[in-house]
Amino acid sequence: MKTNSIRTNREKLVCQSVIGEITSPLGGINPYRVNPDGHADLYPGVGGITYNLRIGDPAGSLFADHVEPGVSISNFTQFQGQPGPNRALNLFSCAGNTAKVVSGPAQGKIGMVTGKHGGIEHVLIDFEPEVLEQLVIGDKIQIKAYGCGLALPDFPGIKVMNLDPDLLQVLKLQNRGEGRLEVPVTHIVPARIMGSGIGSPHSFSGDYDIQLFDAPTVSEYHLDDLKLGDFIAISDADALYGRIYKTGGMVIGIIVHSDCVLAGHGPGVMVVMSSRDGHIVPLLDERANLKFFTKL
Numbered sequence: 001m002k003t004n005s006i007r008t009n010r011e012k013l014v015c016q017s018v019i020g021e022i023t024s025p026l027g028g029i030n031p032y033r034v035n036p037d038g039h040a041d042l043y044p045g046v047g048g049i050t051y052n053l054r055i056g057d058p059a060g061s062l063f064a065d066h067v068e069p070g071v072s073i074s075n076f077t078q079f080q081g082q083p084g085p086n087r088a089l090n091l092f093s094c095a096g097n098t099a100k101v102v103s104g105p106a107q108g109k110i111g112m113v114t115g116k117h118g119g120i121e122h123v124l125i126d127f128e129p130e131v132l133e134q135l136v137i138g139d140k141i142q143i144k145a146y147g148c149g150l151a152l153p154d155f156p157g158i159k160v161m162n163l164d165p166d167l168l169q170v171l172k173l174q175n176r177g178e179g180r181l182e183v184p185v186t187h188i189v190p191a192r193i194m195g196s197g198i199g200s201p202h203s204f205s206g207d208y209d210i211q212l213f214d215a216p217t218v219s220e221y222h223l224d225d226l227k228l229g230d231f232i233a234i235s236d237a238d239a240l241y242g243r244i245y246k247t248g249g250m251v252i253g254i255i256v257h258s259d260c261v262l263a264g265h266g267p268g269v270m271v272v273m274s275s276r277d278g279h280i281v282p283l284l285d286e287r288a289n290l291k292f293f294t295k296l
Helices: 084-092 131-133 215-220
Strands: 017-020 068-072 097-102 109-116 122-126 140-146 179-185 187-190 230-236 245-257 267-275 279-284
Touching: 017 084, 068 084, 068 109, 084 122, 084 179, 109 245, 109 267, 122 140, 179 230, 187 279, 230 279, 245 279, 267 279
Parallel strands: 179 279, 187 230
Antiparallel strands: 017 068, 017 140, 068 122, 097 109, 097 140, 109 122, 230 245, 245 267
16 A cells, blocks of 8 residues: 655654453443433444444444444453553554454454544454454454554644554645645534533543534535544644644544434544644545555
């Protein structure tokens, strides 16, 4: 795959193992989820192995709530009574990282990290369909966590996070001069409809949601065809040290989980770039999806 000419500091980065196990889906004592219109129903949700939803598939129009594509993992090890190992799994895993099954019938099979989901604190991994069929809840998957500290020396006004350097170098990035970087995205989303996850003190794990409850806004920005794995831009937003509204800012993220029925929620976005002062220039490209940057 053709690589771009954007310089990075990859030679200074550390590649380190983190590990988790495939989680089970969760159910509550009260099974209903109530949408803003007051309709209640039972929806498939987070966790487990999702056989018929992968990157490149629609994020909306599903009978689902926060469903995570492919495989969801967590690290349930407790270190001195604290969930430090799971925090490490979520902080250091990056989109594009290699994930290897290290236990169970699919041992040795390779997948790719596609995102991270906050609240439930899952790391999400894509595998080929035949591998999904072999996987079992509880199987352990080890990730080569590579990308923490990734930077663009020629673009000091842009912060990069949650991206494997190999993935960044196959994105169709263009230097537009004066410290500005052109980034292909499938959609541009106004910050005013960002919901759950806004205000987080950092963006190195988790995500925040695009609310799709306002039909005129969905129509204006063509948000009815968002897909899992899409690179999208959020205008008038900043996520350098917490997710906030900021006029002139721009955030680039990846759609990591499905739409949701709960008020304030929607398709989840994991942040991969942020600029406070207009140094990111989004370019609409319908092929700006993880599906086209992976061999899976």
